Amino acid sequence: MFNDRTVLQVIPTLEVGGAERVCINLHSGLERLGVRVKLITLVEAKRATFSAVPEVLGLGGARARNALISLTLQLRSSEAVGVISHLHHGVAVSQIAILLCRLVGRRFRHVAVLHSCIISTRDAYCRTFRGRIAWRLLAYLYRRADVVVCVSSGARDQARATLRLKESQLRLIYNPVIDERSAPFRAAVPGRGCSFAFLGRLEHVKGCDLLLDAFSLARFTSAPRLLVGGDGSMRAELEQMSVDRGISGRVEFCGMVDASSWLEGVSALVVPSRSEALPTVMIEAVARGLPVIAFDCSPGVRELARMYPSIVLVQNGDTASLAKAMEELEVSLSAAGNSADDVLATFGFDVAARKYLEALGASGH
Template sequence: MDCASDFVRRADVDTHSPPAQTVFIVVSGGLEHGGGIGRQMGYFLQARQDTEQRLRYRVIDSRGPWYLGASPPHIIGSIAYFGRAILILSRACFSSPCVAHVNIAGRGSTIRKLILLTIGRAFGLRYVLHVHDYNYAEYYRGQRKFLQKLITTMFRRAETVVVLGRRDLELVSQTLQLSKDRMVVLHNAVPDPGPSPDRRPIPGKPCQLLFLGYLSARKGVAELLKALASPAVKHLRWQATLAGDGPIDEYRALAKDLGILDSLSFPGWVDERRVSELCTGADVLVLPSYAEGLAMSVLEGLSHGLAVITTPVGAHLEVIEPEVSGILVPPGDIAALGDALVRVIEDESLRTRLSRGARARFLEKFDARRYVARLEQLHADLFAPQHDHPKPVEKGLIP
């Protein structure tokens, strides 16, 4: 994400007099290597450059060792990143008013944030927790009582807890016994790529299918390949691109065994520019995941006016209106996925209708400019006197 990297460099070497109030965006891997979380924060920071600069933002990479058996250079580098994050936040607490916007998922992300925020709290750091995990409640329930207590304390000390959808609002509030008055729902958002290109079918051109994401079992990649290889789909006119990291050779071998490899492309990891290019050239976005928070690729598909096929997991039901802005199929249901693929490949009028619905849905609610206004307002409210703080959910700041 080139522009995100440019932002980090500008933020770190800004020679202008910065506003006194600083928000530290804490994300493991930073903007370039932080996966969907890093991409979302990058989109936020890019979009706000065209707005009034009320606050100063700085990105902190909080990555740490994935596991104790990692290579020594990796462990040393990870500890350096993590130590730097602790040092920056600790020093900031003594220099100017600041808050931390801490992006969190389960597993190692939670452990690192526990250490970071425990130290930060000792210096008076105030923070927002932004939960991105596809099932944080399940992760929490799988931990020992002692760790559960630490996690609960960390969440209860947060000024605000941000979640991706209404389902997470219910699950996290119930599991951690948090008041909903201190939580907000903020759907992910992506930049507007501009009006969708003319997607009128070209005679003889195959329907272009696109998968964006880490190639894995959770994303339903094997099910997608099997649906494409089903008799009803296999002999239709289509080409598919599966873009993302993961065990590519494993899925390429499966595609070969299924007899569809010649119709597939596996470009590997792609940057933001390439994602936009792939979406521009595609007709259909397919993401048959078993679990998601709110997939960025679904929003990318909506923004480019693609016909979206996905599953009703996470916050997807809050994003996709069935048969209007996309098609929803049950997770793991290869037959239903195959039927949906047949429909969008064969029915050009359906693709056109879903394309228009997708674009309209994006403009209605998932443009990054709307995200900027809501998130920056949340941050600004944290610097206001305590008695002036609105209740975000009740006031509708972040619906």
């Protein structure tokens, strides 16, 4: 059905993040299956920090209305048979554009990808009257999608209850993280010195401030480093925090990095997020044989920990427990025993791409 037609992928922006990496990886997987894929960002396309970024059409819609008009016109003029949309803004704009196109007889299959914890999203929206109206609209638009993809079984359970979705609409498709056709991943080489790593947006929800607190509390037997990959609005505050905690000499803020190569030089990954769906970076670390310490912050994180024993969970937000876990890991640090082969069957590019094609070709609800 799709070998001679086009599938559109819609995402608000390609600024570096987990969902954005998933979008790029899915693009690669679909193209390798012979599908023509057009990647669209709702805002002006910018060069992103990825090892391979396909051609991107940026709609330049700084305002939601402009993005909606541009996407509707793009859909009407395209030969696409399906749309895969990412993140709440991308899903909302895509579904409204698809509904508008139906008024003139154009129909598209819509697969909406739910990357975040929907309960946290609902709670954040519903703090104000205006937010509650926006939440009702967002939930309605998810219900109008042909398929809603959830990236973990926990996220699927939440979506079923919170968005009131039909069972026939829901698909569990794990994120495409590992490239089946790349060389086997190599874990960090022992003897380089112990280094813990954080990789993510420097925003409140990602919890880097909690990690700095825990790192300053930990009583290590050596002097491990903490490497912070990523950028965001809290960077200056976090840099000052490392000075105030007396750990600035052992903390390096690396800025935007390419996760695929950057993780090869670290000993362990720490994921101190206050909330997550299914963290891509955890899967990448597991595939490299890296041990992972994370807060028990979501069903998706717990699901990964059940699948891979190299992931250690501590109580969400408890910096003392996080410090203790890092102390113990520093003493016993060794290869965690995972390899890319352990996770390819679940998190491979081609595996996910085939499942997305099945979702695009499923019967309507």
